[in-house]
Amino acid sequence: GNSVTQMEGPVTLSEExxxxxxxxxxxxxxxxxxxxxxxxGEGLQLLLKAxxxxxxxxxxxxxxxxxxxxTSFHLEKGSVQVSDSAVYFCALSPYSGGYNKLxxxxxxxxxxxx
Amino acid sequence: DTAVSQTPKYLVTQMGNDxxxxxxxxxxxxTMYWYKQDSKKFLKIMFSYNNKELIINETVPNRFSxxxxxxxxxxxxxNSLELGDSAVYFCASSQGVGTSGYNEQFFGPGTRLTVL
Numbered sequence: 001g002n003s004v005t006q007m008e009g010p011v012t013l014s015e016e017x018x019x020x021x022x023x024x025x026x027x028x029x030x031x032x033x034x035x036x037x038x039x040x041g042e043g044l045q046l047l048l049k050a051x052x053x054x055x056x057x058x059x060x061x062x063x064x065x066x067x068x069x070x071t072s073f074h075l076e077k078g079s080v081q082v083s084d085s086a087v088y089f090c091a092l093s094p095y096s097g098g099y100n101k102l103x104x105x106x107x108x109x110x111x112x113x114x
Numbered sequence: 115d116t117a118v119s120q121t122p123k124y125l126v127t128q129m130g131n132d133x134x135x136x137x138x139x140x141x142x143x144x145t146m147y148w149y150k151q152d153s154k155k156f157l158k159i160m161f162s163y164n165n166k167e168l169i170i171n172e173t174v175p176n177r178f179s180x181x182x183x184x185x186x187x188x189x190x191x192x193n194s195l196e197l198g199d200s201a202v203y204f205c206a207s208s209q210g211v212g213t214s215g216y217n218e219q220f221f222g223p224g225t226r227l228t229v230l
Contacts, residue, residue, distance in 0.1 A: 044204065045221070046219075100162070102219060104157040106154065106155065106156050
């Protein structure tokens with residue numbers, strides 16, 4: 001089946017620290033991979049995506065590379081800010097006859113302190 | 115503003131009651147979704163409609179019944195509410211069903227349902 005596993009949080013960092021949030025997946029076929037972010041009290045926003053192996057998604061200083069050999073899509077940022085504090089969700093969309101379904105990991109809460 | 119909107123934002127009710135949550139999108143999308151986020155923040159898809167037709171139904175109890183009167187609206191009706199239904203329910207929309215790729219889903223702000 002299809003599933004996503006993320007590192008458990010919370011992750012607590014000081015401002016300007018390096019961030020890594022690990023994500024691995026299990027899927028049949030060739031899924032697309034995503035990171036979504038949920039700020040407090042808000043809905044989810046797409047942060048970045050990658051649709052095939054070796055693609056790198058990037059946005060707002062965040063990056064993730066689709067690694068088929070390790071079935072991973074780890075999220076990284078070189079220097080986090082307080083405003084990055086949020087819950088981050090790794091997700092995949094399996095190719096399933098064209099149905100646009102998102103399967104989410106459990107989410108990782110990031111807290112950045114000044 | 116163009117967006118996905120949900121009403122109500124908060125819903126507190128007693129066990130056994132019937133309630134509805136409404137979702138509207140003015141993005142011109144033809145596909146809409148309901149997701150449930152539990153107390154541990156775990157998100158799971160419940161339903162999806164494409165052009166008013168149900169295309170995804172993920173092992174959700176029969177007490178949950180989605181209804182799509184038109185492409186811009188997807189409502190969720192819940193009968194005989196139980197304590198375990200307490201969660202945040204998110205509506206989302208996208209254009210198309212992505213036969214060879216993925217079309218971004220845009221999420222609403224969520225409806226926090228509390229069953230007492």
